[in-house]
Amino acid sequence: MERTQRSPFTATVTALSLLFLFVPIAVVVLFSFHSTGGLSFPFRGFSLRWYEEVFSSPEFREASVNSLIVATATAVVTLLLGTLAAYGLSHSRSRLRAPLALLFFLPLTLPGLFIGLSLLVLFTEVQIDASLATVTIAHLVYVFPYFLLVSLAALNRLDVALEEAGADLGANSWLVFRKVTLPQVWPVLVGASSLAFALSFDEFIITFFVIGADSTLPMFIWSTLRRTVNPSINAISSLLLLVTLLLFVISFVLTFRRGRKRRGVIGGEELMEQALAGDAIGGRT
């Protein structure tokens, strides 16, 4: 590819965009270590007091545990159901395959507000009390298409002939899945599952509608904000950021790691391109 001329204009715009994106985050993280209760400059010195305060709060601990429970349950159930759905969609020869896949991806386009509200109505109609279970169900609805998008792209990229070779060598469909398909796509599936975890862990809007009396971390931040404004909020946000970031990194490494193909595992940037280009809907080539 030809290298484009560096123009001072492009460089400036790039720098400004990056500043715009990351300065607010950096400021939040910085002030979580503030030694005083001030939330604006000048910065008066470092301290871990806000982290201590946060960790000593029983409400914070309860909210964290709840978030972990919900996110873990969401990630695990998504992994199981999503893998089944992706496998089915990638192996179906039915004419309904493409419309069905589209239907699966539809929630991507729905606003969280709408999902939250409609689930609230549903739960009220069928008289299910709001709890962490309803939150988990709501999160499943929300994260499922993301999981499917990534895993379906990986499964569609699998060489059909490899699975045929497995069957030819005597493996029934289950053994082909376990011994041929799964060993090639598991990193993508686990990566997509940690993406599901991350999405669930800091989800707020949908949770707000269906949570009832319990609390999750984002809910806790929100309720704290209404009472007090001090750097403990920053400390919680920074922690949330850290967990989410970590999971995205894990997910990214597992899903898009370079050179995985040499080791025979589907991955690479092309996968992401394909996922974005709607290859998941297009089906196997």
Place this chain on the structure above:
Amino acid sequence: MRPEPLPRVRLEEVTHRFGDVTALDGVSLDVREGEFVTLLGPSGCGKTTLLRIVAGFERPTEGRVILGGEDVTRTPAHRRPVNMVFQRPTLFPHLDVFENVAFGLRIAGVSTEEVRARVGDALRLIRLEGYEGRRNYELSGGQMQRVALARAMVNRPKVLLLDEPLSALDLKIRLEMEAELRRVHRETGATFVYVTHDQREALALSDRIVVFNEGRVEQVGEPDRVYRNPASPFVARFVGDSNVIAVEVTPGDTVRIAGRAMPAASDGIAEGAAWLVLRPDVVRLSAPGSGTGLRGVVRDVSFRGTGHTYRVEVGGLPDPIKAEMHEGGTFELEDEVELGWDPAASPLLPRTPDEP
């Protein structure tokens, strides 16, 4: 006389349709135990579909597949006593060479010691001992296909199916692999069903060739018979590199070609429209005036190492006649030459008068 042994593979009136497209149209075929049979035809002629039907990847729309006397038409692929070598190397990328070859044995629950022994034998058969720990990306294309061959053969299949296994390889490796396949076939005595669109490969490898065209069998026979006595103009053109010329047979074993009377095979057609099949290596060129009377002009010469290939334009014929000469004088472009051939080696095929 002893009764004919049961054929290893029997196909009965196999028809296969994909939607409106008929890929196979009433194909019947017997493959004998230990035979090397090649399904030959241009791409899209149905030969691969037929192989996939034998493997169990496709279920025929009509007809039956019988393996060793047992009707397996409705048996899924994983329960058929056949194994396949695919067109592209399909080694499992997450497994090394040993585990790839061991795959079928492990599925079958063979004991660890036996797996080790049989994988060892299989790797010896394809001369890749010492490659057990290698991965896909540490093998060349030819080595990958040899591992794929070992992975299939290790299960001692009743029939080995090969779907253009050499088409992705370089010419030099391809020739080596052909010799390798013949040797493995000889040493194991297994039944091979081989698919290719390469007539040279088919002639070189097979005990028998089945020529396919548009979902139908055009001819079945030993390579030399198919080459020397093609059953149709299609076979004549596809197997070997024939000149197929529209002629009129006249009484007294002669044909009229471009206004000239030429001698013809006596066992052919007595009178009327016919196709004359002229193999390029049968056509002889000579300096004008040497007697045959059929004259042409050399329009193209190419050197082929063992001889020259000429294209000779003959007035009144739509296409130039191809001739391969290994000895005798050479001719230059635009030289006028006389053409002759051995009538006994140039069969006549029936032609309806309105065929061009």
